[in-house]
Amino acid sequence: QKEVEQNSGPLSVPEGAIASLNCTYSDRGSQSFFWYRQYSGKSPELIMSIYSNGDKEDGRFTAQLNKASQYVSLLIRDSQPSDSATYLCAVNGGKLVFGAGTILRVKS
Amino acid sequence: GAVVSQHPSWVICKSGTSVKIECRSLDFQATTMFWYRQFPKQSLMLMATSNEGSKATYEQGVEKDKFLINHASLTLSTLTVTSAHPEDSSFYICSASDRAGVREQFFGPGTRLTVL
Numbered sequence: 427q428k429e430v431e432q433n434s435g436p437l438s439v440p441e442g443a444i445a446s447l448n449c450t451y452s453d454r455g456s457q458s459f460f461w462y463r464q465y466s467g468k469s470p471e472l473i474m475s476i477y478s479n480g481d482k483e484d485g486r487f488t489a490q491l492n493k494a495s496q497y498v499s500l501l502i503r504d505s506q507p508s509d510s511a512t513y514l515c516a517v518n519g520g521k522l523v524f525g526a527g528t529i530l531r532v533k534s
Numbered sequence: 535g536a537v538v539s540q541h542p543s544w545v546i547c548k549s550g551t552s553v554k555i556e557c558r559s560l561d562f563q564a565t566t567m568f569w570y571r572q573f574p575k576q577s578l579m580l581m582a583t584s585n586e587g588s589k590a591t592y593e594q595g596v597e598k599d600k601f602l603i604n605h606a607s608l609t610l611s612t613l614t615v616t617s618a619h620p621e622d623s624s625f626y627i628c629s630a631s632d633r634a635g636v637r638e639q640f641f642g643p644g645t646r647l648t649v650l
Binding site for chain 1: 568576577578580583627637638639640641642643644
């Protein structure tokens with residue numbers, strides 16, 4: 427069974443700090459990797475996608491992918507209270523499989 | 535771009551009735567649409583995948599006769615929960631992709647179903 431693992435948290439960081447979210451996956455054939463943000467009671471919102479090894483930056487967000495280690499991470503720089511949410515890692519190995527999510531709390 | 539809408543946003547119904555939820559891609563043609571269910575404090579669980587004009591593919595453990603999916607056009611998919619029971623109460627979310635195969639999926643705002 428294809429699995430995506432995330433630390434459930436909560437991960438608490440002070441405002442302005444860097445938040446680091448991690449994800450591991452079991453399917454070596456996975457080709458596409460995504461990070462979604464989900465606020466309580468809302469549906470997920472796509473914030474990053476990454477397809478090749480290395481880093482991909484978009485504003486305050488950086489996604490990192492290491493296929494050899496089956497590891498994908500999301501860095502949020504200059505964290506804001508509005509970043510407080512659940513972050514879902516999703517991996518495509520034929521169909522999209524979601525992790526359980528990491529709760530991020532940014533304290534002002 | 536990549537906007538997906540759902541209707542209704544919430545619905546309350548009596549046990550034994552059927553409820554239809556619509557999912558529309560507003561600014562792109564959705565090759566594939568997906569239906570998820572999310573219980574409180576749990577992650578998304580894929581229920582089924584549908585391609586326009588063909589039968590939906592249901593995930594293991596999802597009753598296809600209870601959760602009827604129709605993907606009549608490239609912009610509309612519907613999920614009908616038949617003979618709903620309280621245990622069907624959940625947050626139902628659709629998503630759509632504009633490419634064959636799974637690339638980015640764009641999610642609708644979700645429908646909260648409460649069955650009394």
